[in-house]
Amino acid sequence: MTKKVNTKFKKLIKYYNLINHDLIYGNNSINRYKNKSKNLDKNKAELLVKLKNSLKNIKNCNLKKSATNLVFSDGNAYSKIMIIGEGPGANEDKEGLPFVGRAGKLLDKMLASIKLDRKNVYITNVVNYRPPENRKPTEEEIFRYFPYLIKHIEIINPKILILLGSTALNTILDNQQVISKARGKWNEKKIGNCTTFVIASFHPAFLMRQPDQKKMAWIDLKMVRQKIKDLKIKIEK
Numbered sequence: 001m002t003k004k005v006n007t008k009f010k011k012l013i014k015y016y017n018l019i020n021h022d023l024i025y026g027n028n029s030i031n032r033y034k035n036k037s038k039n040l041d042k043n044k045a046e047l048l049v050k051l052k053n054s055l056k057n058i059k060n061c062n063l064k065k066s067a068t069n070l071v072f073s074d075g076n077a078y079s080k081i082m083i084i085g086e087g088p089g090a091n092e093d094k095e096g097l098p099f100v101g102r103a104g105k106l107l108d109k110m111l112a113s114i115k116l117d118r119k120n121v122y123i124t125n126v127v128n129y130r131p132p133e134n135r136k137p138t139e140e141e142i143f144r145y146f147p148y149l150i151k152h153i154e155i156i157n158p159k160i161l162i163l164l165g166s167t168a169l170n171t172i173l174d175n176q177q178v179i180s181k182a183r184g185k186w187n188e189k190k191i192g193n194c195t196t197f198v199i200a201s202f203h204p205a206f207l208m209r210q211p212d213q214k215k216m217a218w219i220d221l222k223m224v225r226q227k228i229k230d231l232k233i234k235i236e237k
Contacts, residue, residue: 044077047155055128055148063129063141069096070129073152075122080233081224082158082196083107083123084149086167086203087137093130098123103204107164110204110217114225120236122156124149126171142171154192159231161189161196162224165203172198179206180213184220186227197227 052072058064071088074097091101099107111117127137127145137145149171153161163169166179172191175182179200187198201220202213228235 044155048073048077051148051151051155058144061129061144063127063131063137066132067129068093071096071098071125072128073122073124074098074100075118076120076236077122077156079120079122079156079236080159080231081116081121081162081228082153082156082160083121083162083164084168084172085123085125085164087125087127088130089134089205090130098125099204102208106204106208110221113218114221114228116235122158124152126167136167142167146171150192153196154194157194158196159233160224160227161191161198163198163200165206168203169200173200179203180216183216184223186223197231199223199227 052070055072056070064070067088071092075083085098088098089101089103091104092098098104107123108117111121126149127141128148131137131141161172163172169175169177169179169182173182173187173189179202183200183202185199189196189198199220202210202217207214207217
């Protein structure tokens with residue numbers, strides 16, 4: 001069963017990367033030749049509301065049934081730096097925001113070390129409802145939320161995409177490597193209508209369990225800081 005789902009998941013990744021998809025919401029036919037970037041910036045807030053409502057109204061989802069709140073995002077929707085984690089934990093489920101527990105406090109410190117904070121980045125997760133007992137989301141659950149995640153990335157249209165942990169790494173890069181081998185490398189990738197520079201690093205929750213790996217995370221953070229300079233990204237204060 002796992003192998004079958006993994007094969008379907010890989011096919012879904014390739015499919016959504018090949019097409020411009022308005023399948024989550026929108027009844028109009030797709031114009032594949034129209035440049036949507038300006039319209040996306042103009043209507044970003046509206047598009048995010050529609051996406052959020054789509055997730056609120058998702059049907060037959062066990063994650064939603066067991067969760068208290070939808071955990072959609074936090075931060076600045078107009079930032080060019082987007083962070084994707086795994087899924088909400090107990091604190092996130094309670095407050096309806098990503099990375100607000102102990103791992104969230106560590107993430108704040110990590111961002112501050114390169115002069116960033118939640119006012120100038122945008123944060124979300126692979127799945128938007130808490131997996132029970134804080135377990136990892138299953139392949140079936142990732143498969144279910146993948147189109148929403150791709151739409152989310154398209155709307156934000158980041159220049160830099162930071163993947164925290166193996167779940168985000170394997171979902172976005174379709175990479176079966178362990179995070180310790182895949183982290184600290186830039187990949188320029190087209191995700192839906194968005195072309196972005198992607199880097200993976202350790203999830204803050206992992207760093208709390210393995211503090212000796214913080215030195216490697218610091219290397220990744222310095223790479224992000226340098227990429228911000230290279231791409232001349234303006235950081236709003």
